[in-house]
Amino acid sequence: MWSLAYGLIAMAVVAFVVLYAAAHAPNFTTVNLADQLYGAKKWIAEYLPSFPRVDVTSRFRIFVNVVRVVRANATAYDYDTRQWTTFPVYLPVGYRLERAGENVIYQIYLNVTRCRYTALPWGEPATLYEIELRHSLDQLPWLDVYAAVPHNLTQYYSWLHSYYTAWRRPPAVGLTPRVGADEAFMELVKAEHILVYNATSDSAKLYVAAPAAALYVLLVDYPLKLPLTCPEQIASALSESQRSDTPVIGPPSPR
């Protein structure tokens, strides 16, 4: 009888010690900020083509995860009706993106404030972009800038036109159907760029010099890739006759 009582008391003591130790053992998990940051950027990159496109500046100021666009008309060769056609396209000129990981807030704000023709020191014509850049993390780990130079602009627009006929919504240059889907039509070349920080505001200026023939510049905060266009330059390029070049008959298959 007594031995059973001793046994129960001893069991209670052991159980208490074990439970107390288990409850008070530091409970820990590792924190990997780099993974969280990568995950946030990857999420944005995945959903970027489906983010709303706004062409009213005041809305761009308040909505998040939107793409600021400028509406323009592009000329394409319609392979079904075998004639030239004009259709609306969106030219992306700004982004307001946010995605929070558990411990990281990733925010990037990009806005093309100015762009114009310029000449590089060695005389090559170029388009100079002035891009307002705001970033929630002080140091961008690495920022790559490429310029997308189309092999044949008419072919590219004819390919975009197939998305316009399918979706009945204006496709966005560089974003439709996803970033990088146009690699068959574009050559990506490294673009000269310089980032100028401002000591008194969060806003930095990114200057990019792209070849004059480039349709857009691609900002890469790996794995997030953001195309930005220069609407003024594209408008002037579109007004020059694109119809002089002979279209390749036989539809390029949209992928």
Add this chain to the structure above:
Amino acid sequence: MIVFRDVLIFAGLVALAAAVIASLFPVGEGASPVPACSDCAFKLTGGYWIRQYGNYAALYLGTREAARHGWAYRADEGRPLRIGENATCDTAMYLWVVGGVAYVSCDGSPPRFGRDVLGPKLPFVDVRINSDWRRGCDTTIRFEANLTESLGVEVEVYDEEGRLVASATGTIPGSVSFSIPMAGVYRVHIYAPPLFDEWHTLTAQVRISDLLRARVFKSNDTQDLRSSTSLKIFDLTNYWKKGYTSVTVHVNPAGVSFTLSAPAGAFADFLLAWEDCPNCDPADGDMYVDEVWRLTFTQTNIVLTNIHSGGDFWHEVYVTSQPYGRVLIWTWNKEGPKLNSYTINWFSTIVWIESQDSTMNARATFVKECYWG
């Protein structure tokens, strides 16, 4: 059985002794050391607290120092601890160590790295604006949004002089409709704080184009403009908008005039004065009075009314009217229809006035348009 009992008692005593001895040992040698790592998150239960020193922050369990970190921050308040300040929690302490810096939180809210650089962040609202031209520039603004609750929106329409001419309220998501009573340039305010505070320009007008020997005037014109102009179109809309009850229009060098009274509910109003002969009518009083018509756009129709006809030549007045096409509505000095008032149930029309001297034939196209600038 007895052996099992003794083993249990012995194990219990050993565990108790171990726990007591462990709490007396310094860093890292107790039963439950805080692992030293540079990037991890802990949940610490028991008497843990942090004290900030001049060059490091120490994590204590009771009086025993359990770990050292570079500096301690309060994750909930987002501020560093002052030197000599303690941080403690009632039940459990959540501790993040990132890059050797400790972030303390009592409610489990994690520290966030990254400043807010975007400012306001609101869900996206899709705005679609449609104007129905066939009716009196009826405009519908549709809001589509995935808001959790609907939000009131006010739309106010102001004319060129800043007077409120229309207003409407609705909800987001939902739609707001209003109509523009008269041609003009309007400022439209869409107000739904904090989502919208926007001004738009709405232009409602009758565009007169495709002119053949015709000119548009905003006020009196008494000149002899023959050879280039046989049809004078006087735009009276602005006079009615300013509140005049009647207007007298002088059409030729002799000052022959036509007095028109304000129409009720007109969108736009025009007086058409036409001359049928290129070089006759030396008496100035007979010029531009051979066919005088009033063309009024109501909210839904276009009404043509004959005011005066004269002269020796024959005349024909044609209009386009849906769905009949080109219709002869009036003849003078010849056989044919004599409709001195004609209503077109459409938002655009083309008017032709012709005579036996075809060098005076005139034409003008009138189209009601409402668009956002």
